[in-house]
Amino acid sequence: MHLFISLTVNEFIKAIYDREVWQAIFTSFIGASLSTFFGCLTGIPFAYILSRYDFKGKKILESIANLPVVIPHVAVGIILISLLSEKSFWGHFFSYFNLSFIDTIYGIVIAMAFVSISYIITSALIGFESVDRELEMVSRTLGATAFYTFWHITFPLALPAIIRGAILAFARAISEVGALLILAYFPKTAPIIMYERFEQYGLKAAHPVTVLVVFFSLIIFFVLLYFSKRHAFR
Amino acid sequence: MLSVNFKKTLSNLCLDIAFEIPKYSYSFILGPSGAGKSLTLKIIAGLIKSKNASIKWDGKEIGKLPPEKRQIVYLPQNLALFPHKTVYENIIYTFKSRHLSINKDLVEKVIEEFQISRFLNRYPQNLSGGEKQRVALARAIVAQPRVLLLDEPLSSLDFHLKMHLIEFLELLKKDFHITVIHVTHDPLEAIKLAEKLFILEKGKIVFQGHINELFQAEITGFGQRILEVLKRLKISLNGI
Numbered sequence: 001m002h003l004f005i006s007l008t009v010n011e012f013i014k015a016i017y018d019r020e021v022w023q024a025i026f027t028s029f030i031g032a033s034l035s036t037f038f039g040c041l042t043g044i045p046f047a048y049i050l051s052r053y054d055f056k057g058k059k060i061l062e063s064i065a066n067l068p069v070v071i072p073h074v075a076v077g078i079i080l081i082s083l084l085s086e087k088s089f090w091g092h093f094f095s096y097f098n099l100s101f102i103d104t105i106y107g108i109v110i111a112m113a114f115v116s117i118s119y120i121i122t123s124a125l126i127g128f129e130s131v132d133r134e135l136e137m138v139s140r141t142l143g144a145t146a147f148y149t150f151w152h153i154t155f156p157l158a159l160p161a162i163i164r165g166a167i168l169a170f171a172r173a174i175s176e177v178g179a180l181l182i183l184a185y186f187p188k189t190a191p192i193i194m195y196e197r198f199e200q201y202g203l204k205a206a207h208p209v210t211v212l213v214v215f216f217s218l219i220i221f222f223v224l225l226y227f228s229k230r231h232a233f234r
Numbered sequence: 235m236l237s238v239n240f241k242k243t244l245s246n247l248c249l250d251i252a253f254e255i256p257k258y259s260y261s262f263i264l265g266p267s268g269a270g271k272s273l274t275l276k277i278i279a280g281l282i283k284s285k286n287a288s289i290k291w292d293g294k295e296i297g298k299l300p301p302e303k304r305q306i307v308y309l310p311q312n313l314a315l316f317p318h319k320t321v322y323e324n325i326i327y328t329f330k331s332r333h334l335s336i337n338k339d340l341v342e343k344v345i346e347e348f349q350i351s352r353f354l355n356r357y358p359q360n361l362s363g364g365e366k367q368r369v370a371l372a373r374a375i376v377a378q379p380r381v382l383l384l385d386e387p388l389s390s391l392d393f394h395l396k397m398h399l400i401e402f403l404e405l406l407k408k409d410f411h412i413t414v415i416h417v418t419h420d421p422l423e424a425i426k427l428a429e430k431l432f433i434l435e436k437g438k439i440v441f442q443g444h445i446n447e448l449f450q451a452e453i454t455g456f457g458q459r460i461l462e463v464l465k466r467l468k469i470s471l472n473g474i
Binding site for chain 1: 276279280281300301302304306307308309310312314316317318327328330331332373374377379383
């Protein structure tokens, strides 16, 4: 609250007309949306396999899925840059497809996805585990294939938990700064702009940008919360 | 005719099952907890795999088919009504899942006979225990299975409700041509409905035959206890 009250109208208007700030907010939004999308695309099937199948190395995979939460984010940036720089094997490999991760939107997406995917996997895992297996069994004996059962029984019942995980992942991704400082400083995201203004010009310069970013983040958060409540099953 | 023959070894149980059930009959499997009753039903339905299991319907092997192709419906103790679907959506699920058009005559007949028209638009969590049981039975019948497997469906009900639902199960015997295997540990359900009785103990069938044949059988263990209860129940029912 103090953040909003202590800002003058002039400062706020100035921030609104700051094109660099809007570009940074846009970059953050696109980066977080794409990273959440790819996180869901890979994390949901991964969580489903963990919840429904027993195999050797399952515990190790579960632990690996939680690793990004415990690794310091600057370290994540260093790990990713050593994996994806053009001199590395993967960097060389991706260069054939004209894909570079250093100071590009792809770098932002991969860094955001790395730090946020654990939230999707953990929530989806809880969601799938909470679905009674006997519902799936009955569905199969009523004539549904395993695929139909997944889409019409398992997935809808796990969806509220998955949405909660996706919101958390999106929030985590949009606020990422540590890994981005190392891997993809450009194009600048909103937290990078705030950090840069604070570092270069001090608190007064960072304040209007911060208000705008927090305001925008809150809007996104409440919109997502609204949709998640609509999907919460009766 | 349904023929079942399989062996399944678990860490604490060795199931060795072989029996035959006439078409459209109502059979009971009675047994103590841990005897392998539910496991037997799940293997028949194809929900648990068992190597070399032979499940034959009219002499044709169906044991290799996936659960959705066997036309064997399994109804567990908790009924497993889909909580995100209304009662009506639960009932017609079998048509949707098989991409078939809804057999309206059958659906209407079942809805009427099971007296569920009042709450078709409700969700399962807003139904009473007895209503849930009726919806689950209706959903199973609408699927027109060859065999209906009931896994202790009445175990959580009080005596009054149980007797009420037994009337619906009798309806199932009379009006719908379905072969039923009903698993329970309550001899009362069996004495009212059973045409054929199996007693399962430690994974083995220790008795099979008509319920009256049990009175002449020399049986020990759980079967002996069932026999004593049945004798007492018969005396009480005769008294009534």
